[in-house]
Amino acid sequence: MRASSEASITLAGDLHARPAGSLAIAAAKFESSIELAAAGRSADAKSVLSVMGIGATSGQVVTVRAIGPDAAQAVAAITGILADATKVGS
Amino acid sequence: MSEAGRVGIVLVSHSAALAAGTAELAGQVGAGEVIVMPAGGTDDGRLGTSIAKIRHALAAADSGAGVVVLPDLGSSVLTVRALLADGEGMPEPLAVADAPFVEGAVAATIAAAVGGDVKAVASAAEEARHARKL
Numbered sequence: 001m002r003a004s005s006e007a008s009i010t011l012a013g014d015l016h017a018r019p020a021g022s023l024a025i026a027a028a029k030f031e032s033s034i035e036l037a038a039a040g041r042s043a044d045a046k047s048v049l050s051v052m053g054i055g056a057t058s059g060q061v062v063t064v065r066a067i068g069p070d071a072a073q074a075v076a077a078i079t080g081i082l083a084d085a086t087k088v089g090s
Numbered sequence: 091m092s093e094a095g096r097v098g099i100v101l102v103s104h105s106a107a108l109a110a111g112t113a114e115l116a117g118q119v120g121a122g123e124v125i126v127m128p129a130g131g132t133d134d135g136r137l138g139t140s141i142a143k144i145r146h147a148l149a150a151a152d153s154g155a156g157v158v159v160l161p162d163l164g165s166s167v168l169t170v171r172a173l174l175a176d177g178e179g180m181p182e183p184l185a186v187a188d189a190p191f192v193e194g195a196v197a198a199t200i201a202a203a204v205g206g207d208v209k210a211v212a213s214a215a216e217e218a219r220h221a222r223k224l
Contacts, residue, residue: 021119021200028204048119048200049193049221
């Protein structure tokens with residue numbers, strides 16, 4: 001089954017190198033393709049350099065879109081990481 | 091967490107500080123799931139490369155799934171190639187990635203963290219040359 005899912009989150013902090021790594025590692029576990037979009041730029045969530053390259057900062061809205069059989073789980077996992085990893089003080 | 095079975099990464103630089111700093115960064119981005127070993131500078135701490143340091147790093151990075159080596163520039167590449175040509179006691183499989191040093195190290199570490207084999211890890215490093223940072 002080919003499903004798509006999408007959710008948006010407002011970052012509480014900047015998307016630094018370390019959370020970008022955690023995000024890419026988590027994204028690789030899903031079969032679905034997963035895209036991040038922020039401020040008109042988009043990134044393949046499975047590519048750490050691509051995720052770092054969008055330079056998402058505190059207060060920006062990041063949209064996570066997934067297409068594939070585990071799209072809903074992928075979007076839930078990735079938005080969860082974005083919320084945790086960009087918490088101020090993390 | 092011990093991650094036997096992950097591909098290890100060896101970073102060969104003329105500079106001990108550059109190799110160590112890049113290994114620290116890549117290791118942290120990779121959430122500590124991958125062994126990233128620096129091999130920088132000469133045996134007496136000058137700028138250059140050391141066969142002994144590279145040999146030690148290769149052995150330390152190998153946990154059974156093989157190792158990907160990233161050299162920085164010029165004679166690092168030559169030293170790595172000379173060592174591999176010798177072939178004695180090298181991890182198996184082993185690949186040398188033709189990649190930008192910092193971006194390649196980070197991309198390779200993530201590819202190894204998600205269970206990629208030597209070929210996938212070397213490809214991830216090499217694809218880093220196309221990643222835009224601006």
